[in-house]
Amino acid sequence: MSAMTRRAATPSELLSPTEMAEADRLAGNGPALMEAAGAAVARAIRSRFRPLPVLVLAGPGHNGGDGYVAARHLERAGWDVAVAPLAPPNGDAAGAAAHWRGPIRPFAPASLARAGLVVDAVFGAGLSRPVDGQVAETLCAIRTPIVAVDVPSGVDGATGAVRGLARQAALTVTFFRLKPGHLLLPGRDLCGETVLAEIGLPEAVLDRIGPRSFRNGPGLWRLPQPDTATHKHSRGHVTMLSSDALSGAALLAARGARRAGAGLVTLACESENAARAHRMAEPGALTLTGDWPEALLEDGRREVFCAGPGLPPDATTRGTVAALLAAGKRLVLDAGALTAFAGHPDRLHGAAILTPHMAEFARLFGEVGKDRLEAARRAAAQSGAVILLKGSDTVIAAPDGRAAINDNAPAWLATGGTGDVLAGIAAALLAQGMPPFEAACAAAWLQGEAAQRAGPGMIAEDLPPQIHATFLHVAALI
Numbered sequence: 015m016s017a018m019t020r021r022a023a024t025p026s027e028l029l030s031p032t033e034m035a036e037a038d039r040l041a042g043n044g045p046a047l048m049e050a051a052g053a054a055v056a057r058a059i060r061s062r063f064r065p066l067p068v069l070v071l072a073g074p075g076h077n078g079g080d081g082y083v084a085a086r087h088l089e090r091a092g093w094d095v096a097v098a099p100l101a102p103p104n105g106d107a108a109g110a111a112a113h114w115r116g117p118i119r120p121f122a123p124a125s126l127a128r129a130g131l132v133v134d135a136v137f138g139a140g141l142s143r144p145v146d147g148q149v150a151e152t153l154c155a156i157r158t159p160i161v162a163v164d165v166p167s168g169v170d171g172a173t174g175a176v177r178g179l180a181r182q183a184a185l186t187v188t189f190f191r192l193k194p195g196h197l198l199l200p201g202r203d204l205c206g207e208t209v210l211a212e213i214g215l216p217e218a219v220l221d222r223i224g225p226r227s228f229r230n231g232p233g234l235w236r237l238p239q240p241d242t243a244t245h246k247h248s249r250g251h252v253t254m255l256s257s258d259a260l261s262g263a264a265l266l267a268a269r270g271a272r273r274a275g276a277g278l279v280t281l282a283c284e285s286e287n288a289a290r291a292h293r294m295a296e297p298g299a300l301t302l303t304g305d306w307p308e309a310l311l312e313d314g315r316r317e318v319f320c321a322g323p324g325l326p327p328d329a330t331t332r333g334t335v336a337a338l339l340a341a342g343k344r345l346v347l348d349a350g351a352l353t354a355f356a357g358h359p360d361r362l363h364g365a366a367i368l369t370p371h372m373a374e375f376a377r378l379f380g381e382v383g384k385d386r387l388e389a390a391r392r393a394a395a396q397s398g399a400v401i402l403l404k405g406s407d408t409v410i411a412a413p414d415g416r417a418a419i420n421d422n423a424p425a426w427l428a429t430g431g432t433g434d435v436l437a438g439i440a441a442a443l444l445a446q447g448m449p450p451f452e453a454a455c456a457a458a459w460l461q462g463e464a465a466q467r468a469g470p471g472m473i474a475e476d477l478p479p480q481i482h483a484t485f486l487h488v489a490a491l492i
């Protein structure tokens with residue numbers, strides 16, 4: 015995990031390359047920003063590497079301009095630096111290039127021979143087509159550590175996807191605000207350590223831009239705070255639908271919900287046998303038996319339901335979910351309750367949160383494709399529900415266009431049942447009054463944090479006991 019991903023103070027707004035260009039335009043002092051950006055790159059390099067022969071690969075745009083400035087700062091600090099321009103610099107980059115008096119080398123693999131470190135200042139926000147030809151050939155020939163300016167060339171700052179080719183950077187220095195591509199995969203991995211540098215761009219430009227994408231974290235939501243007037247009924251009641259065949263999934267979700275603060279959690283069971291087993295495994299949970307949906311709707315105080323973990327994607331599940339939606343219940347839907355509606359996301363209108371993994375998403379909305387952020391946004395608009403698209407770069411999108419990218423989930427979360435716990439946490443936060451987008455964001459972050467605490471080798475059962483410690487951690491962060 016990079017240093018950036020553990021730093022809670024990173025501002026949460028994310029800017030697409032287009033929004034970043036708009037910020038640049040609104041600020042209206044391109045040369046000064048370029049000077050600050052290049053200086054920040056040189057600073058980051060000097061604080062991490064001993065002096066080495068450096069080759070700066072400079073593209074024709076502002077990314078290349080930052081490279082020329084970084085070259086000048088490193089040379090002034092006594093480093094051995096050369097610049098290899100891809101093409102004559104344009105715009106503000108021409109000014110930065112004019113101040114470079116050091117060696118110029120051809121933009122070709124042969125120029126890499128003497129370098130101990132390469133600064134990749136070829137393309138940043140202006141990447142407009144796949145990297146190929148001479149650029150691909152030269153990038154491929156690099157055998158030294160790479161420091162990328164803004165993003166590794168070839169990484170799409172909006173999506174994190176690779177266009178043509180991109181090389182693994184040891185360090186990426188970006189400016190003002192992170193871009194989605196710094197958090198979405200594979201971009202996040204390719205960046206290596208990511209440093210966000212302040213370059214004097216006024217925060218006020220954000221008021222004009224109105225960012226709609228965020229890095230998920232405690233600054234984005236507030237957890238429910240019980241107080242002296244709180245009692246278990248006022249803290250939210252989650253009803254978890256459980257199938258006899260895969261009853262463990264609902265049990266995991268119920269544990270997640272209880273640990274995430276739901277005052278009451280009921281496991282709605284198909285049979286008395288299953289209910290008995292649940293009562294033994296989870297003494298603090300209530301159980302309910304009886305035909306669905308009638309038994310579920312009998313008590314009008316049940317408002318929040320979580321359905322899907324362990325449920326078959328069949329007509330009974332479809333009918334139950336439809337009845338709950340028709341009754342105006344607030345629903346978190348996962349797994350079988352999503353697949354039951356394959357090809358018909360419109361029938362899920364009224365649901366609060368859908369938590370598909372990639373395959374479940376594809377069954378409902380079509381393939382995710384290379385732009386997870388856009389895919390989740392489109393699905394949210396189509397279904398009217400908050401979409402929590404699971405993965406190591408989980409994306410949460412609201413029908414109103416807001417979206418957050420989660421980057422605190424360790425790879426060892428990839429084990430059966432952790433998604434069930436997540437659905438339970440989301441339902442509990444919803445039941446405690448959090449709006450769906452905030453509840454989904456907080457659930458994803460708490461799940462990631464709980465997994466960090468549980469450590470490698472954890473299993474889904476290890477997550478719920480970590481949740482209360484993550485609540486304390488959130489309180490300490492805000």
Ligand SMILES: NC(=O)C1=CN([C@@H]2O[C@H](COP(=O)(O)OP(=O)(O)OC[C@H]3O[C@@H](n4cnc5c(N)ncnc54)[C@H](OP(=O)(O)O)[C@@H]3O)[C@@H](O)[C@H]2O)[C@@H](O)CC1
Nearest residue numbers: 034038047048075076077137138139140141142143144164
């Ligand atoms: N915004 C800010 O606040 C600040 C931004 N800053 C910096 O500005 C950077 C953005 O600069 P930018 O807009 O000039 O774009 P940049 O990435 O240099 O590339 C454009 C050039 O590359 C070319 N080109 C693209 N893809 C290509 C390909 N595959 N193969 C070949 N050519 C390709 C493209 O050609 P065209 O598409 O025009 O044909 C054009 O000539 C940003 O990343 C950051 O480093 C800082 O200075 C501080 C403040």
Ligand SMILES: Nc1ncnc2c1ncn2[C@@H]1O[C@H](COP(=O)(O)OP(=O)(O)O)[C@@H](O)[C@H]1O
Nearest residue numbers: 404405406423424425427428430431432433434
């Ligand atoms: N490589 C990974 N890194 C981090 N988190 C992951 C990774 N793979 C999966 N996850 C997370 O693990 C959980 C798995 O959920 P899911 O696929 O629904 O499994 P299950 O249905 O068995 O609970 C999700 O929260 C997902 O975001």
Ligand SMILES: [K+]
Nearest residue numbers: 134137165167
């Ligand atoms: K770059």
